[in-house]
Amino acid sequence: MDTENYSIKGCFAMTELGHGSNVRGLETVTTYDSNTGEFVINTPCESAQKYWIGGAANHATHTVVFSQLHINGTNQGVHAFIVQIRDADGNICPNIRIVDCGHKIGLNGVDNGRIWFDNVRVPRENLLNSVADVSPDGKYLSSIENPDQRFAAFMAPLTVGRVNIAISSVYQSKVALATSIRYALTRRAFSLKQNEPEVLLLDYPSHQRRLFPLVAKTYAMSFAANYLKMLYVKRTPQSNKIIHIVSSSFKATFTWNNMQILQECREACGGQGLKTENRVGQLKGEYDVQSTFEGDNLILMQQVNKNLDDWPRS
Numbered sequence: 001m002d003t004e005n006y007s008i009k010g011c012f013a014m015t016e017l018g019h020g021s022n023v024r025g026l027e028t029v030t031t032y033d034s035n036t037g038e039f040v041i042n043t044p045c046e047s048a049q050k051y052w053i054g055g056a057a058n059h060a061t062h063t064v065v066f067s068q069l070h071i072n073g074t075n076q077g078v079h080a081f082i083v084q085i086r087d088a089d090g091n092i093c094p095n096i097r098i099v100d101c102g103h104k105i106g107l108n109g110v111d112n113g114r115i116w117f118d119n120v121r122v123p124r125e126n127l128l129n130s131v132a133d134v135s136p137d138g139k140y141l142s143s144i145e146n147p148d149q150r151f152a153a154f155m156a157p158l159t160v161g162r163v164n165i166a167i168s169s170v171y172q173s174k175v176a177l178a179t180s181i182r183y184a185l186t187r188r189a190f191s192l193k194q195n196e197p198e199v200l201l202l203d204y205p206s207h208q209r210r211l212f213p214l215v216a217k218t219y220a221m222s223f224a225a226n227y228l229k230m231l232y233v234k235r236t237p238q239s240n241k242i243i244h245i246v247s248s249s250f251k252a253t254f255t256w257n258n259m260q261i262l263q264e265c266r267e268a269c270g271g272q273g274l275k276t277e278n279r280v281g282q283l284k285g286e287y288d289v290q291s292t293f294e295g296d297n298l299i300l301m302q303q304v305n306k307n308l309d310d311w312p313r314s
């Protein structure tokens with residue numbers, strides 16, 4: 001209930017200054033104190049500061065921290081913990097430091113922040129324990145022995161972010177294409193003969209060749225996005241791997257295409273494309289980040305490549 005009425009406002013603290021794509025290289029360290037039944041979360045060096053955390057700079061009261069979990073001197077890999085970072089009045093909690101990431105090229109409605117943890121203590125129950133747990137006396141427990149598979153299981157819930165980004169990028173392409181085609185259907189430039197009306201932009205073959213293939217591509221992406229939605233809505237434990245591959249490849253290709261489409265549409269609108277009220281140029285700044293967050297596109301395509309052998313052939 002507290003999350004639904006926003007008295008608890010969450011943020012997601014995975015990326016660090018030193019490690020973004022390489023999540024397994026995160027340097028935040030969590031240990032367990034069996035005397036008090038608490039985890040102790042620490043930022044051991046500057047490169048371990050959490051960076052880019054959306055909602056952290058001003059608003060979030062809680063965060064999910066991704067951290068290495070050290071139990072009895074053994075590193076059990078990256079695990080996730082819930083940590084309160086502000087009280088109900090918005091004051092930052094003791095042993096936590098937060099700084100705004102500063103002005104960005106877009107998405108400035110989101111308060112991205114940097115977070116440092118100075119041996120912050122949280123109850124044992126704050127470990128998100130669907131994949132692994134720690135007993136009150138400090139024993140590490142997981143039904144998944146293989147650390148690679150355990151890491152994959154921890155990351156599996158993040159698929160929804162990629163699904164959403166893939167789908168939403170198609171809407172941005174549609175907005176930009178609708179705007180630039182509407183412009184091309186009203187804007188005239190140059191007459192072929194003296195005293196004749198000027199030619200409609202969309203009657204120029206070059207303008208058609210610029211925009212029509214992008215319309216076709218966007219139709220294809222739209223159908224594919226609907227396929228991804230259905231795949232996700234009807235997901236089963238068996239289909240998780242396929243959804244990982246499809247959502248990763250669609251997220252990367254759709255967002256790359258989207259940026260190409262936004263730029264072409266911006267130019268196709270001439271100077272009007274630069275007015276923020278016409279949205280096309282503005283969308284470029286707002287959505288450029290989609291190729292980087294929730295999995296950098298190139299890294300996602302590397303994973304797709306690696307996993308294609310598992311794709312069902314029949």
Ligand SMILES: Cc1cc2nc3c(=O)[nH]c(=O)nc-3n(C[C@H](O)[C@H](O)[C@H](O)COP(=O)(O)OP(=O)(O)OC[C@H]3O[C@@H](n4cnc5c(N)ncnc54)[C@H](O)[C@@H]3O)c2cc1C
Pocket residue numbers: 012013014015018019020021022051052053054055104107112289292293294295296297298299
């Ligand atoms: C506006 C914004 C909001 C964000 N919100 C959040 C948030 O709420 N929570 C959160 O945890 N994180 C957030 N992030 C962080 C985001 O997820 C990371 O920026 C992203 O994972 C990439 O990590 P990085 O910036 O360290 O880039 P890097 O991993 O350093 O990558 C830099 C470049 O190197 C390339 N590269 C990296 N490794 C390889 C390789 N092996 N082979 C070839 N090329 C490689 C990449 O393709 C990329 O082009 C946000 C970022 C931004 C900009």
